[in-house]
Amino acid sequence: MALAIGVSVANPFYSQSLLPAVQGAFALPPGAVLQGPMATQLGMALGFLFLLPLGDGSERRRMLTLLALGMALACGAVLLAPSFGVLVSSWFALGLVALIPSLLPSFLASFTPDASSGRMLGIVLSGQFSGILLSRSVSGVAAQLWGWRAIYALSAVAMVGVALLFRSRLPPLPPTSGASYWSLQKSLITLWRRHPRLRRSCLSQGLLFGCFMALWSAVALHLAGPPWRLGPALIGSFGFVGLVSIVAAPTIGRLVDRKGPDRIVLAGVLCTGGGVLLLGLQASAIPALALGLMAVDLGVQCSFVANQARIYAIDPAARSRMSGQLFLIAYLGAAACSAAIATFWGQWGWGGTCVFAISLVGLAVLIERGSWWPDKN
Template sequence: MSSTHTAKQHPHLTPLTLWIMTIATGLVVANIYYNQPLLADMANTFGVSDKKAQQISLFTQIGYATGLLFIVPLADMLKRKRLILIDFVLMIISLIASAMAPSVTILMIAGFLVGVSSIIPQLLIPMAAHLAKPHERGKKIGFVMSGLLIGILLSRTLSGFIGEHFGWRSMFYIAAGLMLLIWVMIFLFLPEIEPDYKGNYGKLMKSLIHLVKTQPKLRLAAFRGALCFAGFSAFWTTLVFLLKQPQFNEGSAAAGMFGLVGAFGAVAVGFMGRLSDKMDAYKLSIYTLSLILISFIVFYFSSHSIIGLIIGVILLDMGVQATHISNQSIIFALIPEARNRINTVYMVSYFIGGALGTFFASLVWKNYEWNGVCAIGAALSVIVIIVHLLNYKKSSATATDVR
């Protein structure tokens, strides 16, 4: 496949631009996770089972993977700011549709569209890598990723509180209003970046296959990310149901508060971003993957302990997000002009893993409840550590350009 690349001047990554990217990333990614602490409330509203309600989260994650696959690659071919602004319109409409959903089926469809349109962070993170100086790339990615982490975790705190006091529908109306404010910020302050890719959309999509075939480091990073996020999603999807059991007897607000606990991991994310600029990413990943395994061991012995769950959440969020930054530092250094397509391959794998983690957690919860979910998370962690150790040497081949 052929394409033409031209060298272009691009704006520098100013502090204002970096902050806008970080704030937008956090608030947009939150849209994907608002529903998780609210699933039990949604089940009550529509008179459906917990398993059925969990499909709302599943459809949202599938929608996100769909947007990653078909929309994010366009950022290598189209003007990025324009693409982002158009995507915001679909997002706002989808959030309002979620708030007004008359049935669980409509809510699933709206959730899918929320997922499709909430891919903006995956346009902004490669954009930050593109604008940053090479020796600061990990640091800048880490800064934007801290916004992503805070958005993911505090989204549960916010939605749990709103759901408890104002009803779950109010959360989606509030989210739509926040997206309108961010649209204005992006319109006024985000710089435009001209695309490098000159081929058509068909060739653009075919180049994804070429990247998978020729980039072993990308394949390994995608595998690590997928399994880590599968365990992460399995935990967060089922936590609300554990907390509603008699030993805790807590509601959606309590589940959301665990997001506040996990936000402490954002401090570690910034540190890991700087560390990834100086330390071998392979060695760093061994430590971060081990944190995830330890977290599920802690969870297994904490089915009756709030303190144990808190410790586990901190370890899990630090491990998953630090692994994510390490992965992105590796893949964004491969082929600069194909960063959005590389990010597509990685993030589609990442959220397919998340969707599968949600799906299998709902099945296991029905029969084995919390211990089964912890066993899944621990097993996934062991697998990814083994594969990482066995395949790293094979992934050290020199990157080749997209042809």
């Protein structure tokens, strides 16, 4: 499952190290290419809102298989896009069906004892962060060798393989709710109102993931400019800094089981803030950029594992819907942050991006104030 999540989650993130190449291929003005990540993240947010609730009301193995085939078709559309407008629309479609990483953990949670849920999430989400972070390296190398479109041809084939894997290896899992689709949609509002821990998890994760995506979208443009002027492969190689958070994921899961999710979420927020400060203060030093990105990745990984464990403990019958809300807010935050950067990048560049990112972390610290003293929470 970790492997399937890694292969699936990489698709919406291949574009990040390809942005300079796409900008040159379509002769776009500075910052306009950032509309691509914004469209992908908006598509993901809408998928979480309108499609993911079906995970509680339908047979999930079938749904996972159809989503994998949908991602294969969307990758084919990106591969053949004749203009930037069509490319943005194809990236939006790819985001819309990119629900496997949010549906598969709740699927696995149905078969896992509560005492081991944190460790399980750590292992599975290590695959998710592997896909997100290493996607930049893989797409950068592929672009350097065969052009920026090549990675989408490879991914279309890989997603057909994932669909076959789901169909042949996963057990069927009947619906956890017999409610109609619209009843499930209405229940999202009820869940949001009823559970303050759900609201806190969604809002803090939205801010942190927005910070994460803003920095990773902007760093490609930062490294492609002076004084470095790096190519796609070298820009993509920065994805390897995420190996620390990938290796640490199972340990993070065990800490969630032992210490509770609140403390681990707060630790993730503070780690992310430290990374952003380093990125802003040492913007011209490659080692400092690598260390800063490493800290941001590790912090967001901590918060994602702990926030999912926190919401899965609320109501086992509504895990897909609550997971959908967590990912919805996370990717709405990412889309909003990408749109903001596309607006001010030409004027403020990397420095403005880092100031923007640290303000997001500060808001997350305030939202998680109930985690400062967990025993009193």
